[in-house]
Amino acid sequence: MKKWYVVIGDPISHSLSPFMHDHWFEKHGIDASYIPVHVEPKQLEQAFHSMKLLGISGFNITLPHKQAAIPLLDELDETARDMNAVNTVANENGRLKGFNTDGDGFVRSLLSYPVDKDRALLVIGAGGAARGISFALSRAGFSNITITNRTFRRAQELADETGSKAMVLADAEANLSEFATIVQTTSVGLTEEALPLSMTHLGSGSVVADIIYNPLETPFLKEAKAKGCLVLNGVGMFVNQGAIAFEKWTGIRPDTEEMIQLITEKLGGNHVNR
Numbered sequence: 001m002k003k004w005y006v007v008i009g010d011p012i013s014h015s016l017s018p019f020m021h022d023h024w025f026e027k028h029g030i031d032a033s034y035i036p037v038h039v040e041p042k043q044l045e046q047a048f049h050s051m052k053l054l055g056i057s058g059f060n061i062t063l064p065h066k067q068a069a070i071p072l073l074d075e076l077d078e079t080a081r082d083m084n085a086v087n088t089v090a091n092e093n094g095r096l097k098g099f100n101t102d103g104d105g106f107v108r109s110l111l112s113y114p115v116d117k118d119r120a121l122l123v124i125g126a127g128g129a130a131r132g133i134s135f136a137l138s139r140a141g142f143s144n145i146t147i148t149n150r151t152f153r154r155a156q157e158l159a160d161e162t163g164s165k166a167m168v169l170a171d172a173e174a175n176l177s178e179f180a181t182i183v184q185t186t187s188v189g190l191t192e193e194a195l196p197l198s199m200t201h202l203g204s205g206s207v208v209a210d211i212i213y214n215p216l217e218t219p220f221l222k223e224a225k226a227k228g229c230l231v232l233n234g235v236g237m238f239v240n241q242g243a244i245a246f247e248k249w250t251g252i253r254p255d256t257e258e259m260i261q262l263i264t265e266k267l268g269g270n271h272v273n274r
Contacts (some may be wrong), residue, residue: 003032005249008039008047009062014214016263017060020242023262024254032057041068048072048096058090058249060242066100066128073098083132088245099248102129103136105241106211108256110181111140113207113232119180122172123147123164124196126154129211130185134162146179148172148197169197177203182224184210189218196220204228213238216269235263 007017013036021034039047044065051059061069066085070076073086074095080086086098115121121142123130126149137145145164149155152168159166167175176182176199188196190212199220202208208224213234221231239259247253264270 003030003057005032005034005058005060006037006051006056007034007060007062008037008044008065010038010040010064012036012038012062015062016238016266017242019266020239020259020263021246023259024246024252028250028252028254030250030252039065041065044068045072052091052094052096056091058088058245060245061087061089070098072096079103079135082135083128085128085132087241088248090248099245100132101241101244101248102237103132103134104244105239106133106183106209106237107136107140108240108244109232109236110183110207110209112236113230115181115207117142118144120144120146120178121181121183122167122176122179123183123185124172125149125185126151126158127185131158131161133183133185133211134158134164138162138164146172173198174201176201177206179206181207182209184208184212184218184220187212189215189220193219195223199223199227202227202229206230207232210234211237213263214267216264216267235260235267239263 007015015036018034018036025032069086075097077099080098080100083100085100088099088101090097146167147155147159147164148167148169156166186196188194206229208229209232210218210220211234212218216233225231239256243254243256
């Protein structure tokens with residue numbers, strides 16, 4: 001019987017997940033379809049009930065539902081519980097189990113670059129994305145993580161939860177050259193020509209990542225590249241989080257490098273972006 005999968009969000013028409021998963025289904029000879037479904041917050045509970053009743057095989061969850069979906073699930077894995085957010089759901093014999101693949105997807109992408117897990121790493125931001133990434137970095141063995149944010153209290157709270165350090169934004173700006181890896185997790189640069197912090201003291205040779213993938217090169221990455229840094233956009237994170245979800249659903253680990261190339265080209269860029 002044909003399997004079916006969806007991604008729910010509000011809005012959802014921009015999602016590239018259907019392109020990605022349908023490509024993998026076809027490549028691996030899996031009789032399945034993946035479609036985007038627009039679900040407003042007030043419709044979320046009804047959407048879950050309908051999908052479960054109709055025997056959905058699995059689905060992805062994007063903004064703004066990643067936390068609101070938790071009470072509607074039958075089970076959470078440890079990662080989703082730690083992050084208090086879900087982006088992937090598998091139907092396991094009629095029970096909906098929630099996972100979070102965002103942080104691990106970012107780490108897989110980052111580890112394709114020459115990073116040293118023992119050297120200083122800075123996370124910019126303290127929201128949901130920063131939370132998932134910080135937990136995943138800690139689990140992956142990064143031992144010297146500092147979190148900075150415009151609101152220092154939020155940075156300190158996240159640092160306390162993840163066993164990291166917190167730093168006032170002005171101090172992070174002044175000491176930017178000390179960080180071998182810098183990870184930008186905020187929405188700054190998504191729609192405007194702006195930077196999340198001053199990059200005056202950024203040194204060359206650092207690995208600088210931005211989780212935004214459209215535009216492919218944010219003002220933050222442009223500035224880092226101009227200063228001689230290795231830069232990493234959010235395409236790798238997007239593809240790898242999807243690949244982890246695909247593997248949970250099918251048991252197959254898809255070709256992420258090919259998909260990174262395809263998504264990059266679809267967004268008008270050329271791989272590699274280093």
